[in-house]
C-alpha cells in the first residue's frame with residue numbers, strides 16, 4: 001500500500017496513527033502544501049478529490065477521504081466494535097468530526113499555522129472559531145465525563161479520528177484545554193495505546 005500523506009495534516013495523521021496502532025506498513029509519499037510532490041501527485045491523478053490523504057492499494061485502487069481509509073484499514077480489527085449500534089454510533093462521531101469539528105478546530109489551526117491561510121486569520125474570524133470550537137469541545141467533554149471512550153467500552157475508529165485535530169487544538173489552534181478535564185484524560189488514554197505515534201513521528 002501507498003499512503004499519500006500530508007505531514008502537518010490531522011486528516012493524514014489519523015491514518016498514519018491507525019496504521020501504527022495496527023502494526024501495518026505502507027509506503028508514505030509526503031505531500032505538503034507548497035511541495036512539488038503535492039502538485040505531482042495531483043498531476044498523476046493520485047488524488048481523485050484533490051486532497052490528502054489517499055490510500056493506493058496494491059492493485060492501484062485509489063481510496064480518498066481520511067475516514068473512509070480508517071474504515072477500510074480498521075475493518076475486522078479491535079477498532080471497529082462488533083455490535084451494529086456501536087458501529088453506527090462510531091460513524092456518527094466520524095461524520096460529526098468531518099462536518100462540524102474539523103471545519104472549526106482544524107481550520108483555526110490552519111489559519112494560525114499555514115502562511116497561505118494567514119490572510120484569512122482576521123481577529124473576527126479567529127474569535128468566531130474560538131467560540132464555536134469551545135462549544136464543540138464541550139460536547140466531547142460532556143460525553144467523555146461518564147465514559148473512557150467515545151463509543152462502547154474500548155477505543156474505536158471514532159477515538160482515532162477525533163484525536164487527530166483535538167490533541168493539537170491547544171498547541172496549534174490556540175484553544176485553552178484546561179476547562180476540559182475529561183477530554184484531556186481521554187487524550188492521555190489514546191496516547192497510551194500500544195503502538196501510538198505522534199503527529200511528527
Ligand SMILES: N[C@@H](CCC(=O)N[C@@H](CS)C(=O)NCC(=O)O)C(=O)O
Pocket residue numbers: 006009010011012050051052053064065066067098
Ligand atoms: N475530507 C477530507 C479532507 C482532506 C483535506 O482537506 N486535505 C487537505 C489537507 S488537511 C489537503 O490535502 N489539501 C491540499 C490542497 O488543497 O491542495 C479528508 O478527511 O480526507
